Amino acid sequence: MSADSVQNKVAQAILKALALAKSSGELNCELPQRLILDRPKNREHGDYATSVALSLAKVANNQPRVIAEVIVKTLSDNNLLTPNGISKIEIAGPGFINITLESASQAGVVSEILTLGKKYGTSSALDGKRINLEFVSANPTGPLHLGHTRWAAVGDSLGRVLAAAGAEVSREFYVNDRGNQMDLFGQSLRAAALKIAIPENGYHGEYIVDLANEITQANPNFTKLAESDSIAAFRDTGYQLQLAQQRKVLENFGTHFDTWFSERTLYENNFFVHILDKLKSLGHVYEADGATWLRTTDFADDKDRVMIKSDGSFAYFASDSAYYISKRERGFNLCIYMLGADHHGYVGRIKAIAACAGDNPEDDVEILIGQMVKIIEGGQELKLSKRAGTIITLEELVEKVGKDAARYTLTRYPTDTPMVMDVDLLKKNTNENPVYYVQYAHARICAVLRNAKEFKIKFGLNSFSPELLVHERERELIGLIAQYPKIVAAAAQMRQPHRVARYIEEVAGQFHRFYNDCRVLPLGDEKPGPLNSARASLAMATAQVINNGLDLLGVSAPEKM
Incomplete structure (x- = not known):
């Protein structure tokens, strides 16, 4: 019997008691279909608690405590306690119901975790959701910088969390490969190759010189072409090389994309004509001042948006509109955009596009805004990048602190708040360093289990006696690892993977307290017994939970440190 199934059985028992009370006339109100059981912060209040009596008080026209008494009495009278693993049930305060489980x-x-292994924590909460998760989406004109790096870590982790909750997730990188910035990129590369001044509003930094040299060595004729042809040649070749570099850096960072979507393709094979016809048929397109507009003010945008300018060129908003509709026509029933702090204006704009396309902007599209990241080293903020000439790049960050530390730290904070990364702290092998703290806990458990094998202690699914784990530290640890599926589901529903990081830090701390107070390995001439086996099995389950949590963050779980 798994603890999660026990939790479900307890919830079902209370729902059954409510139904019996209603049928007997003791309750007269609509009953909830589902019941949420919480973990009390104070262990003296039991293993689970529910406030269902308080939530029913108004509709039942009765005092919460009276309703709680009805529930507890019905549970007892109908023999719904012991068969469902409940050893004690009490009413507290105005009507809270506290539930204590039998130890076994x-x-x-523990048995559930050891049975499910890597699948422990997965659920069907988001079954049926086909999610397009777009993040990073940097211009292919330079290295990925710190702003991109935050989304590279958080977006990848969010994709893993959503998939763990049952969603079908496609991770997408939108390549902004058309427009004026691409021409400036070509001009900058050509200027660097010819050793002439790069345009003031062009691209600067060592990477431009390096890229220009690489292109020139492979294509010496590019510098001899007519200026417009030369710019186009440098632009297109530089674009392919820079995009390949971005892919490589992201893959090395552990961030994989299922689709690299080119903006250019929105204007190929009459796709944009199809998009425009669709929006016209829905009555939201009009002509004014020689331009083609989308009437987004119908849906709370602050102004209507130009799609095709009076000179016949496409506005960037045209790409935004076509891209959103492309996602929906590819079968995604939820489009999540992860944008930088400077993109707040896009929220209303994209939601208006969804509404103009006939969708529900509250259900079909979400926009997450990520705030800025600062790097501190030696007490000073780092701003300049040797390679990019601007903010620190993803590669430089990884060189300084390592992939695991970078990913973990970037993911453990809510994305809607700015954050500071302390390079010196992340290099420390101490408990002050959160990623070290969690990884060390996993490695420590692995070391304990290796020693247990030397003592010939049997542990695992077939050598586990749950009824032996009655110590308070054991119950605290068991209660905490039982919460992992709930944490993952909440992280997915709320789009907050940082919840997983904070949770496994709590698990690491709880394991250390358990290990200090409950001997897993025998001392001196002690012979190992069933309790050692049970505790080793608990340690093994705890390691699995930490491993699973780290995997959702894209961080390794070392067995030795």
Whole structure:
């Protein structure tokens, strides 16, 4: 019997008691279809608690405590306690119901974890959701910088969390490969190759010189072409090389994309004509001042948006509109955009596009805004990049602190708040460093289990006696690892993967407290017994939870440190 199934059984028992109370006339109100059980912060209040009596008080026209008494009495009278793993049930305060499980029932989560392994924590909460998750989407005109790096870590982790909750997730990188910035990129590369001044509003930094030299060595004739042809040749070749570099850097960072979507393709094979016809048929396109507009003010945008300018060229908003509709026509029923702090204006704009396309902007599209990241080293903020000439690049950050530390730190903070990364702290092998703290806990458990094998202690699914785990530290640890599926589901529903990081830090701390107070390995001439085996099995389950959590963050779980 697993602890999660026990939690479900307890919830179902209370729902059954409510139904019995209603049928007997003791309750007269609509009953909830689902019941949420919470973990009390104070262990003296039991293993689970519910406030269902308080939530029913108004509709039942009765005092919460009276309703709680009805529930507890019905549970007892109908023999719904012990068969569902409940050893004690009490009413507290104005009507909270506190539930204490039998030791063997509570510890059953260890068996569940050992049975499910890597699948522990997955659920069907988002079954049926086909999600297009777009993030990073940097211009292919330079290295990925710190702003991109935050989304590279968080976006990838969010994709993993959403998939763990049952969603079908496609990770997408939108390549902004048309427009004026691409021409400036070509001009900058050509100027660097010819050793003439790069345009003031062009691209600067060592990478431009390096890229120009690479292109020239492979294509010496590019500098001899007519200026417009030369710019185009440098632009297109530089674009392919820079895009390949971005792919390589992201893959090395552990961030994989299922689709690299080119903006250019929106204007190929009459696709944009199809998009425009669709929006016209829905009555939101009009002509004015020689330009073609989308009437987004119908849906709370601050102004209507130009799609085709009076000179016949496409506005960037045309790409925004076509790209959104492309996602929906590819079968995604939720489009999540992860944008930088300077893109707040896009929120209303994209939602208006969705509404103009006949969708529900509250259900079909979400925009997440990520705030800025600062890097501190030696007490000073780092701003300049040797390679890019601007902000620190993803590669430079990884060189300084390592992939695991970078990914973990970038993901453990809510993205809607600015954050500071302390390079010196992330290099420390101490408990002050969160990623080291969690990885060390996993490595410590692996070391304990290796020693357990030397003592010939049997542990694992077939050598586990849950009823032996009655120590308070054991119950605290068991209760915490039982929460992992709930944490993952909440992280997915709220689009907050940082919840997983903070949770596994809590698990690491709880394991250390358990290990200090509950001997897993025998001392001196002690012979190992069933309790050592049970505790080793609990340690093994704890390692699995930490491993699973780190995997959702794209961070390794070392067995030795």
